[in-house]
Amino acid sequence: xxxxxxxxVDDSSVMRKIVERSLRxxxxxxxxxxxxxxxxxxxxxxxxxxxxxxLCDINMPVMDGLxxxxxxxxxxxxxxxxxxxxxxEGSEAHVVQALSLGARGYIRKPFTPDQVKEHVIPVxxxxx
Amino acid sequence: MLGCQLTVPxxxxxxxxxxxxxxxxxxxxxxxxxxxxxxxxxxxxxxxxLGIQIDEVGPNLADSLGEIGNMVAGNFKNKIEGLxxxxxxxxxxxxxxxxxxxxxxxxSDTLSLKLLFENLPIVISLAIHS
Numbered sequence: 001x002x003x004x005x006x007x008x009v010d011d012s013s014v015m016r017k018i019v020e021r022s023l024r025x026x027x028x029x030x031x032x033x034x035x036x037x038x039x040x041x042x043x044x045x046x047x048x049x050x051x052x053x054x055l056c057d058i059n060m061p062v063m064d065g066l067x068x069x070x071x072x073x074x075x076x077x078x079x080x081x082x083x084x085x086x087x088x089e090g091s092e093a094h095v096v097q098a099l100s101l102g103a104r105g106y107i108r109k110p111f112t113p114d115q116v117k118e119h120v121i122p123v124x125x126x127x128x
Numbered sequence: 129m130l131g132c133q134l135t136v137p138x139x140x141x142x143x144x145x146x147x148x149x150x151x152x153x154x155x156x157x158x159x160x161x162x163x164x165x166x167x168x169x170x171x172x173x174x175x176x177x178l179g180i181q182i183d184e185v186g187p188n189l190a191d192s193l194g195e196i197g198n199m200v201a202g203n204f205k206n207k208i209e210g211l212x213x214x215x216x217x218x219x220x221x222x223x224x225x226x227x228x229x230x231x232x233x234x235x236s237d238t239l240s241l242k243l244l245f246e247n248l249p250i251v252i253s254l255a256i257h258s
């Protein structure tokens with residue numbers, strides 16, 4: 001698989017590490033990983049960097065994942081970049097809202113590398 | 129995520145102490161869910177979650193157990209019909225140490241589940257507001 005750059009957005013640094021590890025365990029070749037602690041930080045990161053994949057928590061301080069996804073279309077570097085929501089307590093309504101705003105999928109915590117693979121590979125448009 | 133199963137002990141005489149992760153529930157269901165275990169258990173969990181050696185866990189210990197508390201509470205409420213959208217979770221709070229008493233203003237009984245993680249005791253408790 002061709003290498004990709006990913007942006008991981010979660011207010012927990014532990015969870016960001018877990019997501020990165022799970023992506024690597026899922027066989028995804030990460031050439032670059034950007035991290036952001038909330039949606040606002042993620043928008044700042046995207047203003048200066050191009051990524052191939054965004055994994056985003058829903059419940060975060062400052063700017064949550066739903067507001068982040070809402071604002072993504074205005075970011076030139078984010079055009080066409082698939083977003084997968086990662087959430088624990090995300091209600092069905094939140095998940096539906098995230099998908100309607102343009103997210104391409106969602107993963108519920110706790111997850112296994114296989115589940116990450118199952119949800120992320122299809123949105124990257126590559127074969128597992 | 130941790131790649132292991134919890135087991136039910138035949139008997140559990142020793143109450144685990146050392147570290148407690150708490151997550152508040154508010155909305156249609158109000159209360160506190162907590163996970164209590166020894167520092168050794170929490171360190172093993174963090175090590176497994178992060179894929180790092182036990183001696184590398186260090187500053188990630190509290191955050192890791194906090195995330196586990198968040199996931200347990202989140203999955204609990206998502207499995208009860210109607211609670212997914214009607215109940216919110218607080219950010220996790222983690223207490224290190226044994227010398228504390230917890231008063232959650234729940235005014236009702238607490239349901240406790242005693243389990244074994246890697247043969248070490250772990251207690252998951254749910255206190256619901258009456």
